[in-house]
Amino acid sequence: MTFPLxxxxxxxxxxxxxxxxxxEIFNISVLSERMNRLVRRRKFKQIAKICYLxxxxxxxxxxxEHSGECHFLVATAFDEYANLNIHEYKIGGVKSNFKLDxxxxxxxxxxxxxxxxxxxxxxxxxxxxxxxxxxxPIVQLRITxxxxxxxxxxxxxxxxxxxxxxxxxxxxxADYASSNYPELSCLRINxxxxxxxxxxGIDNLFCDQTGPGAMDILRSFTGRYLYLYNSxxxxxxxxxxxxxxxxxxxxxxxxxxxxxLNMTLPIFDxxxxxxxxxxxxxxxxxxxxxxxxxxxxxxxxxxxxxxNTEEFRDFQRTDGKWASLLVNDVQLMMIVWD
Amino acid sequence: xxxENAPVVDVDEAAIPVEKKMYYRFESNDKKEFxxxxxxxxxxxxxxxxxxxxxxxxxxxxxxxxxxxxxIDGKTLKLVFQWCEHHKGEAIPVDDGSVPKIVExxxxxxxxxxxxxxxxxxxIWAADYxxxxxxxxxxxxxxxxxxxxxxxxxxxxxxxxxSDEEDEAAKRAAxxxxxxxxxxxxxxxxxxxxxxxxxxx
Numbered sequence: 371m372t373f374p375l376x377x378x379x380x381x382x383x384x385x386x387x388x389x390x391x392x393x394e395i396f397n398i399s400v401l402s403e404r405m406n407r408l409v410r411r412r413k414f415k416q417i418a419k420i421c422y423l424x425x426x427x428x429x430x431x432x433x434x435e436h437s438g439e440c441h442f443l444v445a446t447a448f449d450e451y452a453n454l455n456i457h458e459y460k461i462g463g464v465k466s467n468f469k470l471d472x473x474x475x476x477x478x479x480x481x482x483x484x485x486x487x488x489x490x491x492x493x494x495x496x497x498x499x500x501x502x503x504x505x506x507p508i509v510q511l512r513i514t515x516x517x518x519x520x521x522x523x524x525x526x527x528x529x530x531x532x533x534x535x536x537x538x539x540x541x542x543x544a545d546y547a548s549s550n551y552p553e554l555s556c557l558r559i560n561x562x563x564x565x566x567x568x569x570x571g572i573d574n575l576f577c578d579q580t581g582p583g584a585m586d587i588l589r590s591f592t593g594r595y596l597y598l599y600n601s602x603x604x605x606x607x608x609x610x611x612x613x614x615x616x617x618x619x620x621x622x623x624x625x626x627x628x629x630x631l632n633m634t635l636p637i638f639d640x641x642x643x644x645x646x647x648x649x650x651x652x653x654x655x656x657x658x659x660x661x662x663x664x665x666x667x668x669x670x671x672x673x674x675x676x677x678n679t680e681e682f683r684d685f686q687r688t689d690g691k692w693a694s695l696l697v698n699d700v701q702l703m704m705i706v707w708d
Numbered sequence: 709x710x711x712e713n714a715p716v717v718d719v720d721e722a723a724i725p726v727e728k729k730m731y732y733r734f735e736s737n738d739k740k741e742f743x744x745x746x747x748x749x750x751x752x753x754x755x756x757x758x759x760x761x762x763x764x765x766x767x768x769x770x771x772x773x774x775x776x777x778x779x780i781d782g783k784t785l786k787l788v789f790q791w792c793e794h795h796k797g798e799a800i801p802v803d804d805g806s807v808p809k810i811v812e813x814x815x816x817x818x819x820x821x822x823x824x825x826x827x828x829x830x831x832i833w834a835a836d837y838x839x840x841x842x843x844x845x846x847x848x849x850x851x852x853x854x855x856x857x858x859x860x861x862x863x864x865x866x867x868x869x870x871s872d873e874e875d876e877a878a879k880r881a882a883x884x885x886x887x888x889x890x891x892x893x894x895x896x897x898x899x900x901x902x903x904x905x906x907x908x909x
Contacts, residue, residue, distance in 0.1 A: 398860070457861050478859060
């Protein structure tokens with residue numbers, strides 16, 4: 371059964387686009403210049419975040435609404451049989467041939483041939499940006515790839531949050547992130563890095579494989595939320611950090627610090643740390659506590675129970691700011707109160 | 709058509725309060741007449757304003773001719789008024805764009821809209837013309853649902869969406885229909901260019 375959509379009044383057409391799924395909007399928008407113009411009348415103000423995900427040679431785009439609900443938008447991939455049963459669609463102003471593949475979850479992937487991978491990815495980014503980013507939502511980039519970053523990953527404008535995941539990538543990730551995306555506010559990387567100053571200006575930083583460079587990061591970090599996993603830090607390192615913070619010399623903007631220590635290296639003695647660094651029990655009259663807001667989801671604080679417990683010890687900075695500290699053999703967590 | 713013979717929209721009489729309420733009479737473009745309660749009319753911003761402006765009394769409603777709705781046929785108008793009667797008294801949704809719109813089709817509406825696409829098309833036009841917000845929402849939702857699980861090529865077929873080339877051809881045809889002489893002049897000019905002429909005149 372057919373329905374003459376274009377013969378409806380404009381208001382009704384707008385209403386239909388308002389109620390269609392994002393992926394359906396995308397699929398309609400690639401059919402012609404006219405359809406592209408029509409769907410762009412919808413402003414998509416409910417989109418809080420648009421996420422570009424690159425895994426190997428596949429690309430996926432999704433959106434997150436202000437309500438936290440996430441929706442699939444479009445996916446592309448290379449396929450050696452992409453030149454069979456093809457259709458021509460205009461994406462990002464460029465006409466290309468695609469074969470459509472439907473997954474079990476009714477999600478379509480635009481399959482392209484090997485030669486057009488770079489062009490297709492750039493076109494999809496441009497297309498999504500034109501339609502879904504008119505009101506400037508947060509742009510998030512997630513990359514999972516080999517350490518040489520050999521797959522075509524276009525540079526995307528306005529990226530604020532980035533998550534790079536790779537097996538064995540050394541240095542290249544932090545360099546790639548800071549060179550191409552100097553405006554990042556949130557970065558999560560699992561590779562090692564060469565230069566901690568690369569993280570300067572990032573508000574939320576999550577390093578999955580921090581290694582021996584944890585102190586370098588702590589000395590140069592200017593943001594608010596810092597997660598250092600698999601850190602190689604000694605008791606003296608952590609004492610030095612806490613004393614420097616107390617003197618207001620480093621991490622002045624810090625709100626949350628979570629250091630997970632590399633357990634295979636027993637160089638941290640929690641008991642000695644607590645003996646040598648003076649703290650006091652939590653007193654709700656002195657430090658009332660609080661909650662965290664606006665922490666990007668890639669900075670996972672779900673496991674965190676809250677600081678108002680006996681496990682946390684309090685101490686004060688020279689300017690009067692209070693901090694709570696949780697220390698044991700495998701971690702140090704610090705929360706700074708406003 | 710006389711008032712007595714006018715088809716009346718199915719209304720649950722028991723649900724009508726005892727107090728006397730006014731029933732307006734409307735006539736479709738194919739001369740079908742309908743009696744619709746004052747409360748049901750409030751679902752339509754257009755009709756509500758119209759009857760307010762007319763300021764009819766109960767006697768006027770009975771004695772004066774039915775209000776003509778010239779753009780809508782009887783079959784469509786019957787659906788519209790059935791919907792209005794069923795949803796009378798319900799709040800009219802306000803969409804200020806501040807929250808994402810979530811529209812669900814109630815069972816009654818789903819049954820009402822179990823119609824062919826031609827009639828659904830007319831129903832949407834009517835809901836838009838009469839400014840019945842929630843009817844427009846649910847009927848558009850039904851059309852939006854047609855896109856589920858479809859490839860772009862399938863969407864093109866379902867929604868009859870032309871390609872750029874077809875749009876271009878239609879535009880040219882429309883221009884030609886509007887001014888055939890302009891096209892002739894253009895063709896003549898092209899022909900002279902092919903023949904090597906430098907000047908058209």
